[in-house]
Amino acid sequence: MKNIKTPKKAYSNPNFLNSPDARTLRILAEYLEPESRFNKYKIMDTVVFFGSARLISRRAALREYAKIKNADPKQVPGFALKLRKAQQDLIMSKYYDDAVELSKRLTEWSLSLGLDKNRFIMCTGGGPGIMEAANKGAKQAGGYSIGLNISIPFEQFVNQYVTPQLKFEFHYFFMRKFWFAYLSKALIIFPGGFGTMDELFEILTLVQTGKIKKNLMILIYDEKYWKDILNFDKLAEYGMINKSDLNLFQFCNSIDDAFEIVKRHFEKFYLKRK
Numbered sequence: 001m002k003n004i005k006t007p008k009k010a011y012s013n014p015n016f017l018n019s020p021d022a023r024t025l026r027i028l029a030e031y032l033e034p035e036s037r038f039n040k041y042k043i044m045d046t047v048v049f050f051g052s053a054r055l056i057s058r059r060a061a062l063r064e065y066a067k068i069k070n071a072d073p074k075q076v077p078g079f080a081l082k083l084r085k086a087q088q089d090l091i092m093s094k095y096y097d098d099a100v101e102l103s104k105r106l107t108e109w110s111l112s113l114g115l116d117k118n119r120f121i122m123c124t125g126g127g128p129g130i131m132e133a134a135n136k137g138a139k140q141a142g143g144y145s146i147g148l149n150i151s152i153p154f155e156q157f158v159n160q161y162v163t164p165q166l167k168f169e170f171h172y173f174f175m176r177k178f179w180f181a182y183l184s185k186a187l188i189i190f191p192g193g194f195g196t197m198d199e200l201f202e203i204l205t206l207v208q209t210g211k212i213k214k215n216l217m218i219l220i221y222d223e224k225y226w227k228d229i230l231n232f233d234k235l236a237e238y239g240m241i242n243k244s245d246l247n248l249f250q251f252c253n254s255i256d257d258a259f260e261i262v263k264r265h266f267e268k269f270y271l272k273r274k
Contacts, residue, residue, distance in 0.1 A: 030172055038183070041166065044119050046122070047123065048184045049131065049133075049190065050124075050130070050192060050200060051190030052196060053195070056089060056093055060093070061089045061093040065090050098190075099130050102137065102188070105255070107143035110143065111141065111142065111143055122145040123145070125148055125149065127157065130191075131147070132161060135159055135161035138161070144166060148170060150169075150176050177199070181206065185215075185217065185270055186217035186219065187203060188258065189219065191225045197229075200218075200220075204248055207248050215270075218249035219252055220249055222251075
C-alpha cells in the first residue's frame, strides 16, 4: 500500500502561522502568553519606567570620557565632537543612576509589604539605558522585574537584569503597549526622546479620554529637562487641552520625592488600611 503523508495540523504549520491569514492568532498569542506567565508568577501590578535607551551609568560615562580626553586628538577622527558627546553623556548619566536607586527603593518597599501576590513590580521595555537601570535596581533589591522587549533593527537586546522568567519579545508595538498600560499603577517618565514621548502622550491620552479609569500615577522625572523640551502650560494657554488636564501628571526632581509620591499613591489607592 502506498505511503500517504499525514497533513500538518493547522496549529503546527509554521507556513500558516506566519502568514497574513494567521495574523489574528499571532496578536492573540501576544496577549495570552504574557497573561499566562503573569498569572504563574502572581504578578498583580507594575511600576513602569520609561526613558531613553541611550543613557549610561556614571561609571561607564566617566570611563568613556577619560578614554577620549586622554587620547591624542590627532589620532581620533572627530575628536572635538566625540569629547562633547562624552561630556554630555557624563552629565546625563545621573538619570541612569537615579533610576537604579529609585527602582531599588520601590522594590525593597514592595517586598517589605509581605503580600501573597507580587505587587508593584518594576517593568520596562527590557532594553538598555533607563530600562536597564530600572531592571538593575530591582535585581539589586532581590525582586522580580519585567522586560517587554520589541523586535526592531536596533536597541533590541534584553538587558541582563530582567528576571529570566519575565522576559518578553513582542512583534506588535500595540500589544507591548497594552501590557505596559494594563498592569501599571504608576508610570515614571525619565528623560528620553521620541519613543519616551510617544509612550507618555499615549498614556496621557488614554487617561484624558477615560479609556484608563484606574488611579494611575504619571510622574515626570526632572521638571527642568521636560519643560525645556515641552511647554505643557502653552497647550492649555492655547486651548488645546483643558487647564485641568495639567493635573493628570506631576513633576518630581529627586529620588526621595519620587519614592514618597509613588509610595503615598499606592498606600492611598491600592493597599488596604489596617
